[in-house]
Amino acid sequence: MKFVKELFHSKIFLIGLFIRLLIMPFTAHYDLRGINFAVFQLPFNHVINIYEVAKSGPLDYITGVNFGREYFIYPPLTYFTLGSFMWIIKPLYGSEFVHWIQGYGNDVLSVITHPQVFRYLFLMKIPYLFFDLLMVFGLYKMVKTDKEKSLILKFWWLNPITIFLPYIWGQFDIIPAAISLISVWVLQKRPVLGAMLLGIAAAYKNYPLMFLPLVVVAIAKNWKQGLAMFMAGMLPFVLTTAPFAWHSFFRDTVLVSWQSQKMLDFMIGIGGDIGIYPFVIAYTLIGFWSFYFARTRHDAIGPIVMSLLLYYATTNFHQQWFLWILPFLVVYAVKYISFRPLFYWIVGLFFLRLVSLQGNVTTELFVWLAPAIDDLPKSRYLVGMLYDINKVRNIVASFYFATAIWVSGWIAKGEAK
Amino acid sequence: MNRTDNHQPLSTHNLSFAKAESIGQTFVSHRPGLNIVSICLRNPNRLLTPLKFDLIDDQSIIVRSINFTAGNIDSFDCTKFQFDPIIGSAGKSYLAQITPILDPSLILKDQELTKSGIYIESHGGGDYLGGQALVNGQTTDYDLHFKTLYRQENLAIFKESYQDFFARVTKDPLFFLGFILFLGLVIWKYRKAK
Numbered sequence: 001m002k003f004v005k006e007l008f009h010s011k012i013f014l015i016g017l018f019i020r021l022l023i024m025p026f027t028a029h030y031d032l033r034g035i036n037f038a039v040f041q042l043p044f045n046h047v048i049n050i051y052e053v054a055k056s057g058p059l060d061y062i063t064g065v066n067f068g069r070e071y072f073i074y075p076p077l078t079y080f081t082l083g084s085f086m087w088i089i090k091p092l093y094g095s096e097f098v099h100w101i102q103g104y105g106n107d108v109l110s111v112i113t114h115p116q117v118f119r120y121l122f123l124m125k126i127p128y129l130f131f132d133l134l135m136v137f138g139l140y141k142m143v144k145t146d147k148e149k150s151l152i153l154k155f156w157w158l159n160p161i162t163i164f165l166p167y168i169w170g171q172f173d174i175i176p177a178a179i180s181l182i183s184v185w186v187l188q189k190r191p192v193l194g195a196m197l198l199g200i201a202a203a204y205k206n207y208p209l210m211f212l213p214l215v216v217v218a219i220a221k222n223w224k225q226g227l228a229m230f231m232a233g234m235l236p237f238v239l240t241t242a243p244f245a246w247h248s249f250f251r252d253t254v255l256v257s258w259q260s261q262k263m264l265d266f267m268i269g270i271g272g273d274i275g276i277y278p279f280v281i282a283y284t285l286i287g288f289w290s291f292y293f294a295r296t297r298h299d300a301i302g303p304i305v306m307s308l309l310l311y312y313a314t315t316n317f318h319q320q321w322f323l324w325i326l327p328f329l330v331v332y333a334v335k336y337i338s339f340r341p342l343f344y345w346i347v348g349l350f351f352l353r354l355v356s357l358q359g360n361v362t363t364e365l366f367v368w369l370a371p372a373i374d375d376l377p378k379s380r381y382l383v384g385m386l387y388d389i390n391k392v393r394n395i396v397a398s399f400y401f402a403t404a405i406w407v408s409g410w411i412a413k414g415e416a417k
Numbered sequence: 418m419n420r421t422d423n424h425q426p427l428s429t430h431n432l433s434f435a436k437a438e439s440i441g442q443t444f445v446s447h448r449p450g451l452n453i454v455s456i457c458l459r460n461p462n463r464l465l466t467p468l469k470f471d472l473i474d475d476q477s478i479i480v481r482s483i484n485f486t487a488g489n490i491d492s493f494d495c496t497k498f499q500f501d502p503i504i505g506s507a508g509k510s511y512l513a514q515i516t517p518i519l520d521p522s523l524i525l526k527d528q529e530l531t532k533s534g535i536y537i538e539s540h541g542g543g544d545y546l547g548g549q550a551l552v553n554g555q556t557t558d559y560d561l562h563f564k565t566l567y568r569q570e571n572l573a574i575f576k577e578s579y580q581d582f583f584a585r586v587t588k589d590p591l592f593f594l595g596f597i598l599f600l601g602l603v604i605w606k607y608r609k610a611k
Contacts, residue, residue: 014607021599025592061544065426106544108424113581115588122596370578375420375566 003137012150013136016157020132023167024125025118027365030066031320032170033101033111035082036124037063038072040101042083043090050079055249060103062111073253077203077240082172085127092123112371121170121368128166128174135178135327141185142331151334155343161326161350168365171320176204180211181327184300191219194300195229199236206260207324209237210311214287214303218294263315282310289412301328302411306404313397313404319361322350332416339416342407349399355379356392418574419566422448425545428457428538428562432552434517435533441473441514442561443548451506453566454513455497460490462534467518470498475510484518487535495564502568512551513563538562 007013037060041047054072063071072079086093096116104110111117139152156162166174179201187194195212202208212233220226244250267275290303308325311317333343355362362379383392410416423444432440442456454472464487472481481500490496498513517532539550539559550559586593 008606009610011607011610014603014610018600018603018607021596021603025596106546113585115585116592118585118596119589119592122592370582372418372420372574372578375418 003140004133007133007136010150010153012153013157016153016163019158019163020129020167023163025122026369027168028121028124028170028368029361029365030062032121032124034063034067034071035074035172036086037101039079039082039086040098042079043087044098049244049247050076051244051247051250051254054253055247058102060101061106062103062108069249070253070257073257073259074205075203075237075241075254076244077200077236078172078175078205081175081204082127085130086123089123089126093120109371112367117368125167125170128172131174131178132162132166135174135181138178138181138185139327139330139334142181143334148334152330155330155333156327159326159330159347161322161347165320165323169320169361171323173205173320173323176201176208177323177327179204180208180304180324183208184215184304184328187215187219187300188298191221191225192228192232194219195233196236199233202233202237203240206237206254207321209233210283210307211304214290214294214307215300217287218290218300218303219298220295259318262317263311265316266314279311279314282314283307286310286408293412293414297414299416301331302416304328305332306408306411309400309404309407313401316397319350319354319357319359336416339410342403342410346403346407349396349403352399353393353396356383356389356396418569418571419453420448420569420574421564422446422451422567423545423547423563423565425540425560425563427540427542427544430539430541430559431459431536432539432550432557432559432561433533433536434515435536437552439514439516439551439553440537440561441512441551442563443510443512443551444545444563444565445508445510445547446503446506446565446567447508448567448569449504449507450502450568451511451565452502452568453497453499453564455495455564455566456513456515457495457538457562458487458490458515458535459492459538460487460535461492463488464531464534466531466535468535469516469518471512471514471516472498472500473512473514480511490535495562506567510548512548513565514551 038050038054041050041053047053050072054069059069059071094116096114097120100111100114100116100120114120136152136157139156140149143149143152162174165171179197183194183197183201185194186197195215198208198212198215202212212230216226216229216233220229241250241255245255263279264277266279267277269275286303286306289306294300294302305325305328308328312322312325329343329346332339357380360378363373363376364378367374380389383389423446434440454470466487468485468487470483470485471479474480480503483498483500515537517535519531539561541559543558543560545560548560550557550561
């Protein structure tokens with residue numbers, strides 16, 4: 001309670017909250033509606049196994065056009081968490097919501113211009129506010145002084161990326177990102193519990209599993225504790241996914257989805273049919289570094305930041321995945337003045353990549369305000385008028401690669417102690 | 418600004434020019450000022466075959482025509498055929514048709530080769546209700562992956578958009594009352610905060 005009271009006395013927090021609330025009803029990617037097309041099945045249709053519905057249930061036209069049957073490719077805890085939030089505020093949605101979320105055939109305009117669409121967009125984003133506050137709580141715990149707390153609010157709460165991804169775009173990556181950060185804070189004092197929290201984060205999106213071996217190597221005092229941490233980290237993921245493991249749709253689209261293996265798209269041939277994966281090479285090197293250096297500093301953030309940066313550098317990643325690393329970069333930016341120019345550069349790089357993406361992720365997010373916005377020239381088209389769009393994308397990807405190497409070197413050198 | 422009128426975005430099937438003299442799509446223009454038809458042509462072999470785009474009205478009169486070559490086909494996006502806006506297009510049916518222009522000096526087999534690698538993306542779902550795809554003038558069970566746009570003045574779009582927005586806001590007064598209260602509360606707290 002003291003934490004919440006403290007926040008509501010901060011002008012920076014209130015400005016950030018005002019911006020979030022102001023934006024929430026008016027913008028979204030079709031992702032938000034696609035995910036909630038699955039989520040609404042729990043409170044409204046009392047469906048427990050969403051993967052069966054995704055496999056063979058009726059499909060809304062817009063969801064079908066944008067995602068096909070793979071509109072819900074996330075572990076079950078995501079479904080149950082967002083579904084529980086929807087259950088609690090179900091009366092606020094009203095009776096027309098069921099028709100809106102299931103669409104009106106190929107009449108896309110009726111979905112976009114529905115009289116209650118602003119209410120739906122607002123309500124569907126409410127869970128993100130809760131986890132956003134949890135994130136601030138976790139970030140506060142990572143610093144000591146009031147000045148640092150004030151910087152946390154500036155770098156996180158007023159960060160254009162943290163406003164854009166959950167509230168303008170409508171993506172739920174804030175949930176695993178917040179729990180991952182809390183787990184790192186807990187890891188410092190209670191390693192097994194921290195690892196378990198990391199496993200809970202992975203039960204929302206699989207990516208924190210990638211950190212588990214690294215933090216075990218970096219934090220565990222001996223092999224017994226390491227084993228306990230590893231088991232505790234796997235437990236939430238195994239427990240929450242096991243009841244659905246028999247389902248073929250769940251196995252194919254969640255456990256071994258093509259998206260979770262994108263880092264293996266980049267391969268360098270070494271002759272014959274054999275190749276090497278740059279991401280796997282980088283990950284292995286980070287593992288060695290964690291064992292020989294990070295463990296002497298009891299540092300869990302270093303291996304996580306390095307692995308994510310090299311993941312972005314070697315993978316054609318989805319833009320919303322960038323939220324995974326942001327809280328850790330904020331911690332660095334607050335604690336180390338020398339890191340701040342890099343922080344601003346990385347934030348700028350995010351938006352440079354955003355405007356050149358093929359996906360509909362800029363003006364299209366505002367289509368709910370007026371359908372005419374969808375007919376505006378896309379940002380990628382405008383960028384393409386200035387310079388070859390494919391070359392722009394390659395240049396931005398190269399920037400990411402160079403940044404990943406430089407920041408990894410900065411961490412490895414011991415700048416972030 | 419060019420505004421979307423019809424959009425059939427799905428693609429599950431290809432209609433090839435290998436055995437077709439022409440491939441087209443009938444559609445209804447709902448608005449005046451029809452000025453763009455976008456069709457998802459594909460040309461993986463990078464042929465330079467001359468082609469013709471015709472827009473034909475319901476009286477079988479060609480109202481717009483564009484000559485182009487397969488070299489103009491965009492392999493990543495759909496190909497847009499833009500022409501002078503048709504002022505009286507609202508409520509009328511049209512046929513958008515692509516026809517390869519074959520070189521009469523070539524023998525029949527060579528003529529076939531010059532067009533056999535070009536195809537158009539289509540869909541068999543019957544989602545588009547205003548028309549269907551035609552091959553050699555005969556109707557098929559498919560719709561092309563296509564889009565039509567019309568020309569509208571910027572001022573008219575702006576006026577229509579804000580009028581529509583405020584009309585929608587007033588249709589959900591309960592939500593907007595709560596929403597404004599929320600924002601007001603935050604402003605009030607801000608004024609009291611240090």
